[in-house]
Amino acid sequence: MAAEGxxxxxxxxxxxxxxxxxxVLAHLTTVGDVSREAFEEQLKRRxxxxxxxxxxxxxxxxxxxxxxxxxELKFIHGCSKVGHIEDVVVDPAYRGKKLGIKLIEALxxxxxxxxxxxxxxxxxxxxxxxxxxxxxxxxxxxxVKYLDR
Amino acid sequence: MAAEGxxxxxxxxxxxxxxxxxxVLAHLTTVGDVSREAFEEQLKRRxxxxxxxxxxxxxxxxxxxxxxxxxELKFIHGCSKVGHIEDVVVDPAYRGKKLGIKLIEALxxxxxxxxxxxxxxxxxxxxxxxxxxxxxxxxxxxxVKYLDR
Numbered sequence: 001m002a003a004e005g006x007x008x009x010x011x012x013x014x015x016x017x018x019x020x021x022x023x024v025l026a027h028l029t030t031v032g033d034v035s036r037e038a039f040e041e042q043l044k045r046r047x048x049x050x051x052x053x054x055x056x057x058x059x060x061x062x063x064x065x066x067x068x069x070x071x072e073l074k075f076i077h078g079c080s081k082v083g084h085i086e087d088v089v090v091d092p093a094y095r096g097k098k099l100g101i102k103l104i105e106a107l108x109x110x111x112x113x114x115x116x117x118x119x120x121x122x123x124x125x126x127x128x129x130x131x132x133x134x135x136x137x138x139x140x141x142x143x144v145k146y147l148d149r
Numbered sequence: 150m151a152a153e154g155x156x157x158x159x160x161x162x163x164x165x166x167x168x169x170x171x172x173v174l175a176h177l178t179t180v181g182d183v184s185r186e187a188f189e190e191q192l193k194r195r196x197x198x199x200x201x202x203x204x205x206x207x208x209x210x211x212x213x214x215x216x217x218x219x220x221e222l223k224f225i226h227g228c229s230k231v232g233h234i235e236d237v238v239v240d241p242a243y244r245g246k247k248l249g250i251k252l253i254e255a256l257x258x259x260x261x262x263x264x265x266x267x268x269x270x271x272x273x274x275x276x277x278x279x280x281x282x283x284x285x286x287x288x289x290x291x292x293v294k295y296l297d298r
Contacts (some may be wrong), residue, residue: 025225032227042228048176049222050200072219076215078181078237079191082238084233112296119296122269122289136292140271143285147261147268 007099009106012054012066021056021063028089039147053083053110057099065090067103071114083111094122104134156248159256161203161215163189170205170212177238202232202259206248215240216252220263232260234270252285 012021017039022031046052051071056063069090074080085107090099102142110145111119121132161170166188171180195201200220205212216237223229234256238246260268271291272280283285 042187136294137202140291143290145285
């Protein structure tokens with residue numbers, strides 16, 4: 001493992017499929033059977049849509065942490081933008097090294113650069129303390145409806 | 150005012166600028182000084198990005214309710230999608246007529262059609278009862294960070 005300070009945040013690349021990007025996401029939730037082709041096509045669709053920012057941290061040729069943001073174009077607040085932070089996860093072997101904070105800081109900077117007036121995210125109760133360390137405060141209630149497809 | 154059952158949900162159109170679309174949004178939050186040109190350009194940017202669904206209800210030539218959704222392309226859950234519902238508002242003079250539920254139902258159908266495995270939204274404590282009537286359940290905590298621009 002590289003010295004902690006060396007681990008840099010960078011954008012997700014198609015070649016990260018071979019570096020365990022999906023395996024890191026699997027520490028967060030179900031990823032399922034995603035082929036290289038499906039991954040690359042989804043990455044292209046996100047790039048074509050614009051507004052997606054996906055950051056990763058690599059160590060020893062493996063992705064060890066990732067977080068994503070989608071920038072929403074609003075009509076309110078003078079046609080402003082909001083960054084939605086999603087799918088934040090650090091490999092369990094790399095926790096406690098402030099990698100999560102580095103990812104959030106990178107996305108906050110990207111949101112600022114994109115002209116967002118705020119960033120928002122949803123997390124479970126146990127993770128609120130982490131996001132408070134990242135400078136976020138609790139605001140509303142997330143509601144959900146799962147869809148039968 | 151038309152009979153309640155007549156009011157139909159439809160997609161936002163550029164001409165809704167002249168029908169008070171922004172004035173309805175102003176019942177939700179600050180809209181600010183948005184020119185026709187700025188509105189039309191943001192609408193075009195949203196259309197070009199894809200994944201935006203904005204529904205409105207019109208009565209007597211005026212927009213009286215609106216809600217929006219942005220469909221996020223995920224890598225998780227087999228490269229699935231999530232619908233983020235945003236900016237739901239009904240003109241105060243039209244509240245209690247189930248227009249809000251009609252808008253949410255339309256967006257849930259759009260999310261289903263787009264292949265979303267769930268829809269999510271953030272609301273304040275006072276509005277959770279309304280969304281429970283729409284079939285949503287409470288899940289997580291929304292966190293926010295406002296950005297100095």
